[in-house]
Amino acid sequence: MNKNYPFFIKAPIILLGLVISIYILSVLRDVLVPLAFASLIAILLNPLSTRLERHLPKIVSILLSMIIAILIVAGLAYFLSAQIAHFFDNVEAMKQKLSELLVIIQQWLEQTFGISTQKQVQMVNEAANNSKAIIGQTLSGALGVLSVIFLIPVYTFLIMLYKTLILNFLYEVFSEENQKKVGEILSETKAAIQSYIVGLLIETGIVAVLNSSALLILGVQNAILIGVIGAILNLLPYIGGIIAIALPVLMATLTQDGFTTQLLIIAAYALIQFIDNNILVPRIVSSKVQINALISIVIVLLGAALWGVPGMFLSIPFIAVLKIVFDRIDGLKPWGKLLGDNIPTEHMGQLKRLRRKKPALSEKI
Template identity: 75%
Template sequence: MNITVPFYIKAPIIMLGLVITVFILFILRDVLVPLAFATFIAILLNPVCNRFERKLPKAVSIALAMFLAILLLIILLYFLSTQVAHFFDDVETIHAKLTELQHDIQNWVEERFGMSTIKQNQMVKEAANNSRAVIGQTLNGLLGILSVVFLIPVYTFLILFYKPLILNFFYDVFSDEHKQKVAEILTQTKSAIQSYIVGLLIETTIVAIMNSAALLLLGVPNAILIGVIGAILNLLPYIGGIIAIALPVLMATISMDGFSTQLLVVGAYAIIQFIDNNILVPRIVSSKVEINALISIVIVLMGASLWGISGMFLSIPFISVLKIIFDRIDGLQPWGKLLGDTVPTEHLGQLKRFRRKK
């Protein structure tokens, strides 16, 4: 006997479930964030482990794959550290230019709005005092990230080691009639995450090279460091690109006279963003799941509110996995369409009215 639950009863239950889920995700963020990163890394390293397992024991294969990944990360960090050291060589010049720029801005504000320099300094001090709590939260978040970094390798190793146990759990939870659908979801989720992460790494490398080359040609100091940071920030959809452009513009402002270089930087980054959005992302990232721009922005902001910077990076892969699941469950397919990037050519309501008239 099938009982139809009225919408006014179903809707509050769904909302309550969402509230409880978000609350649990927020409370357990210190456990779930490293676990989520470890899961994505384990999926990425899985093909490498499988290749090593043909000749080596399982534990040795996992350890070797993780060693190669950590070695690549160390090389990248060493490269960035050399660029940071070069940045500190010019810190005195940058400080002097910032001081001069501050005086120019204060004089302009005083002439334009009649606000004295003393009043401006007082307002800046008040803003600094009010932002101490935010700075403290940011530092706590950075310390949390450092502690998470030590957990991620442990979680990654264990996920790869117990992979058959985890997969069998998903198959055993569902009945035999749904096992084929579960297999499709797991296979496509693994493939989508692998292609997404590998594509992002390649895209980030190319964007870093283009950013650095453009800034070097324009004579912006610390061009390589700013170019690499801009490419990493570009991983954050829409929001990161804005910050990435602001960094070289600020560096050009405090290190060069005039505004021609800043305009050239904006123009160069606009061209790079066009190449990235229209050539690199469609052809290199090649994610099997396309999420529309509206959902991308909303989910990134929600991820930032829930899990901070980590949530911003994890939000897009997470929503991609949800879309894969939604597309294969009959009752959730409309939600999958809402998340997708395919825009229908006809309005369903208008189509129904047209059919009634006929």
């Protein structure tokens, strides 16, 4: 948009565009969510498919790379299902301990805050109804279940099959003077998403081993299952880490007496988070695009409000692609800087005041 226009004219146009875009994303959710996941999977499998194409026909190489991915996911699902089966071995004892714990909490709330037991039950029922609404929103729509078992694999295959056609369209739709920028954006986007996803998978595996090992040492029941779930939740920036700590603490509370184990779990997870944030993420999740913490939290919450749980997982790759685009377009570079993690040492007001400062007499001489 022309920079000559004042901001109070550009702002309403930008807001109108955002409102229309969000409305379209919300209405077409059942179609766009599986398409977005399929695009990420296609970008992730592209290097494997390209290598297989050197020895096999294109369709066969695409199918073979997808079969390998499906077998890996099926193996992980089988492992988790086996762990979930052990979860129900002591479910009756956990129910009894949970009932006793709820009674203690209700009495404490009534004595401390004056909230009656009836009011507490009403608040819990309202929270449960809201949770059902969120889960229903996540799984709603005629395409909800089909998107996982049918649409995502089909979309992935077709995106990989028509990759050249899609890339040629993106090049030809822009004028010749902008084709170089388009090529740079596409190349950086592919590299950033691939390094981001591969790095996250490796990081998740390491964190799952660390979580499970710590919980096994502390004697927490279902340690491997809770450790793996915690590593998966860790994919959600900041929010997932809090839930990941709450799960083993709750399990220890329901299965053990005292609070020593809970404190040790918090200490162990804090150490694992420190290792993850300061060693694993900088060295393994070597994404070329760094998004600052404020934008990460906001975009994850916006993704959850728009698309539910899938939106939380898709929000970070989406904002990373936006930053790549913003950094390549002159008029949008300030927005790219806003999304980034580079903190300037001085703001523009200070720089302007320094420039306007009159030189001293000795400097003039």
